[in-house]
Amino acid sequence: MLADTIAAVATPPGEGGIGIVRLSGSDAVAIASKIFKTRQGPHFSASRSHTLRLGVIIDPETGETIDEVLACIMRAPHSYTAEDVVEINCHGGALAVARVLQLALRHGARLAEPGEFTRRAFLNGRLDLAQAEAVLDVIRARSSQGLSAAISQLEGKLSQKITVINDSLTGVLAAIEASLDFTEEVGEVSASELEKLKHAREEVLKLLATWEEGRLLNEGLKIAIVGRPNVGKSSLLNALLRQERAIVSQIPGTTRDTIEETLLLGGFACRLIDTAGLRETADTLESIGVARTRQAVKEADLVLMVVDLSTGILAEDKRILEEVTGKNVIIVGNKVDLIGEKENGLKTFAASYPWVTISAREGKGLDELARKIREVVLSGKVARTGEEPILTRARHRDALEKCLEHLNAAIAAWENGIPGDLIAVDLWAARDFLGEITGATAREDLLDRIFSDFCIGK
Template sequence: MEFDTIAAISTPMGEGAIAIVRLSGDQAIEFADQLFRGKGGKKLNDAATHTIHYGQLVDPKTNEVAEEVMVSVMKGPKTFTREDVVEINCHGGLVSVNRVLQLVLKTGARLAEPGEFTKRAFLNGRIDLSQAEAVMDLIRAKTDRAMNVALGQMEGRLSKLIRKLRQDILETLAQVEVNIDYPEYDDVEEMTHKLLINKAKEIQGEIKKILQTSEQGKILREGLSTVIVGRPNVGKSSLLNSLVHENKAIVTDIPGTTRDVIEEYVNVRGVPLRLLDTAGIRETEDIVERIGVERSRQVLKEADLILLVLNYSDELTVEDENIFKAVAGMDTIVIVNKTDLPQKIDMERVKELASEHKLVTTSLLEDVGVDALEEAISSLFFAGSIEAGDMTYVSNSRHIALLNQSLNAIEEVINGVESGIPIDIVQIDLTRTWELLGEIIGESVHDSLIDQLFSQFCLGK
């Protein structure tokens, strides 16, 4: 397979110590050689692979020095894309890095599309599709746990499991074909049914085992939509500030200060939360506050986790009890705040209302109870810690959907065999299972899906 030579800025835009312009393709070294002037006139094409060289970039048309650089030369196939790769390290600044990129493009390189370097690594067989998607998961990881999951997928843990399952299915299909085409025994049909049912149940068990990690894996990848709710002036904004460790929300003694939903990301003991601080839920004549209250009720319906805040120094109200009714059946942690003030709340009634939820007491003003709250959030979704270990966590929504479809297909095989459906019909579902698993690693996937997946990557990756 032949490709042209592509180039892009591979570091974030903005000021920094260095920036990198990356080239990949058969002419990557040749194009860099047209610009690079090293000590003694040494050519990059003559350099050993995986070496770095100090010199200057010179505009070949004007012979003016454009930048002082360090150039890394990596010759294929032992590179990320399995093509020749050149990385030009220049000073990190908008003018500097754009100047280098423009010079490279003038030599004949094409500006890379989003994710095109990783796409070439996939198309050239360097990585499979699940590993390619893990690259973006690694970049977007918001916690150490999420990063560990992405690293495991990049190492090919999920790929190995999927390939083994597909190989088992392929061998089973081949054996079934042999039994049908070359029957040596009178009981060949019974043997074939037994082979199918045993193997199908084994594959079913393996797929279920992988899917058991999907809930935690998806949380680590996408984060939990976490809504802070309660009546006005119970400490919702103080809770947001405590978890974020920064004064993101305005805190006053005036009820109704928060008029809209405030959003912030936070890492709570390895669990990524998308925190939403809502307007206090109460009846109000203020039209702006009323809109905020309606938005609070809306995000409540879409939340993965509810942090329901009560005031230790206030009596329970009908509004408090209505909020308890609204979060019934949802993952909720009840927080009784302001324990530094005299008690007015009926804690026995609170425990009764919060019987199906975790209950934590805090004084956010004095930073008391925050550790207990963080532990409650972590333990609610993760009974144990996620380590690199041998466990394979599946976190990608596309992978989870395909695994569920594969599970349905293999269950159709089991039902078909137990119902006495002809083998050639049952084989269709088994083949379908094999194809669905192949879509996870890119063995059987449409070009349009590949283009769509890589278009979500950042430029230069």
């Protein structure tokens, strides 16, 4: 597979300023030289690495000029894949880019599989597996904090932490095995080795403690908008989106299903879910919507409970608040434009919760709501994007949790006088799970699953 030279379009489909065809492999320069002719200067194959050359793409069989382009050679190992790479910058029309790719395929390249360029970067040792996954996180980042976390991982900060933990376990294993093989010369394993294991466990626990924060940065904050019918839930969604996404009506029960949209709010990528009004109903369709509302509340990171200030706080509001107890909740008093200076019981009702007053119809108070969301999120999960790495992928969390299980077993065995060879079994298993994060012990099926998430040109 690595012996093939691969090619793919590296830019999104459709029209644009440029379209890039990327080739990687030992024959990348030779293939490109068949179809790319420079305007002047040395032959393309003699070009300096990382230097753009102006020329044209020509079909060698017909002599037809396909496009005027800029092409660049990035010679191994100083390229994205650590192989010879050629990038051809075409005009951004879909047809021109497709014709250039077809010529590359016709003259010896193979169409790349999803994520194959990044997979080669991993297999050739330029990136480890955590860094390779971070490439996709950079592409998909939806907030500045999420992008910073992805860049930190791409730079290898998580991998460096994993390596430190792994080296510590390796040192303890070496001491145990030396004691087993050379008992008379080495003697018993020093108690300091047990302390090294406990320190490694603390480092694993510190990383696991960052998971909730990292999940929010990577996946976005899931916010359910709830309340009784006609309090302005759909109006709030529309106001935040600045478009008429949800139907607004005075008729109770208009929203019968959840509506989900994504936007930046308070500096976080948020998945806003407008829900059906929470109430008892005999209407079959509305009751399905209410059931979905309860599921959305269960899955939400934050609940915006909307109350209608023009009617004041009703018994139904109190029942709904009880229903969302245990979640992060912000009380949103809507329709402030209808009541003037009155607060109609809001302060008493929201005494134990953060609250804000708004007018969804007039757009008042939305900035304050965004600030309140940020305060609530940061109070529970401090968003850090500094030097310390954070976990942003469930795969990494799962591997560390399994590593922790074996570390705990090894420490307990040591403290209970279990023989060293049995302790070593758990330490080897703990190291294997650390290796799954960086790719040192990753199986082929795991690699297939990870890189299948990438686009073909990456």
